[in-house]
Amino acid sequence: MSTLTPAAPQNSGPARPTSPTALNTGSRAARRRGKARMDPTRNNTAAGIAAWLLALLFAVPVLWMVLTSFHSETDAATNPPSVAANLTLDAYREFFGETSGVSPWPSLINSATASILSTVLVLLLAFPAAYALSIRPVKKWTDVMFFFLSTKMMPVVAAILPLYLFARTVGALDNIWFLILMYTSMNLPIAVWMMRSFLAEVPEEMLEAAQIDGANLLLILRKIIAPVAMPGIAATALICFIFSWNELLLARVLTGVVAGTAPVFLTGFVSGQGLFLAKVCAAAVVISLPVLFAGFAAQDKLVQGLSLGAVK
């Protein structure tokens, strides 16, 4: 019977581009490794309690921010803190400009525009580049990789003045499109590195088989590369979105009243006095929500992305 099994793969089973076996072996092996590590004989209660206490300690500022945002201003500013005070949406109404008339919506829309469009641009530029660095690599592709990385190591402050002067000269100050280009260049090196690492996970045999079958490039991209690399590409997009959404220095220097982003709007709360703590917390919650969603959505690939693919 055993002599029969080697013949079975001749049905081009593992060579088929969409074969589930080829896709799953990696994760299955990882799961097996994970199982071996879960040593049931060891008593981890102490470690668990310590981890939970520390986790709660780290989460307290976030939880406190959320709780305070649902308190009234008078309950928010007490010493000792009024943990069990009545909950209200007043702070959110205030943040959205109920009495002041200053709406955060333009800045939120600017942030969304800048983050989403720059992420789309980054993906459009980085995907072909990552392809030329992994699947059909150019000569000296490692040198190119390190050039990309080295641009990320140059601090923004070292280039911001010429960019500011350029924008002022051509009238691009306070223009969201200029900011979009800046964010694209800011995230492009990271995206190229992340995507390369995700594309490199596409099994060689699958690509070769597809080429022997005479599949064209578009078909290969759609049927082989996309299914394997899609979670990675999505994670790359989410991480680029987060970095753009968070950015303050470029936005503060290059934008003003018209194109100001959400972090720039938040700087209005830096020196605020009086009873506005609940409003600050509401603002912080609203503006952090997209990042929290994006981050938790990318959680599985977050490490690989943030370490530029160096850590799996």
Added chain:
Amino acid sequence: MTTATARISRPGHNAANPAREAKSRERALAWARRAPLLPALVFLILVTQLPFVATLVISFMNWNSLSPDKTAFAGLENYATVLTDPDLRQAIFTTILLTVSVVLISLLIGLGLALLLDKKFLGRGLARTLLIAPFLVVPVAAALIWKHALLNPTFGLINGVLTWVWSLFGSAEAPQLDLLSQAPMMAVILSLVWQWTPFMMLILLAGLQSRPMDTVEAAQMDGATPWGIFRHLTLPHLRQYLELGGLLGAIYIVQNFDAVFTLTAGGLGTANLPYAIYQTFYFANEYGLASAAGVVVVIGTIIVATFALRTVFSLFKKEAAR
């Protein structure tokens, strides 16, 4: 005759052609391979390298936009000012102190958390998620929360909790902290450590989970103590991950602007170089000086980056060899 010569010359012609054809085909192929790379490469050179060249040029100029008629070549004067001006020297020192302390402290705490999370316990996934949360708060928002909701001397949570704990013991004289004005640097470091520890923890946890367990099990069988295993097996394996986390963290924290801007507005000796440069060009309009300071940051970053690149490269080669 003509047909004959044509026929004779053909084989020779044919022999030369394939070689040339092959060469041009090879070149076309090489360009076809390069083509997908070019848009990204050209874009990046235009947007990052060109401005830096401009910064270099401006750094050698005496240029204050408030007195444009005095614009002139200044030689190394701006660099001399960067290294001698007490404020800018303080900014260099602050940048180093901030980067080193935040990286080291968050690496240490991150290591402890990663070691705990490497064990299996009830609700591990949820604990991990809670621990990532600080990293997923917009940095300006996080700095605002620290400034107003946690560190505020009259109604911040930290002093509030002190009051509450002391009142449990019947005392109305709880100690009250005012980090923002008494130890502003500590306030900045505290908020940044809070944000960056999750990053370090994630990288170190991934490192721990890639540890070959068979050697650990063999060591356990041989009667090695947990400390011995940590010291001689886990730590050497984690070295690369510690370096990677530290250096990636350093690259981001050297450039930090948000926390300094929000928490202290650069006051009381907390202005790091990015903040000082921002002030020098945005408010003081000293373009030449700001550019020279920018070049100094780049030089410092290059020194750190050479180490960073080496570490990333060794991990990268390992992965490529797999």
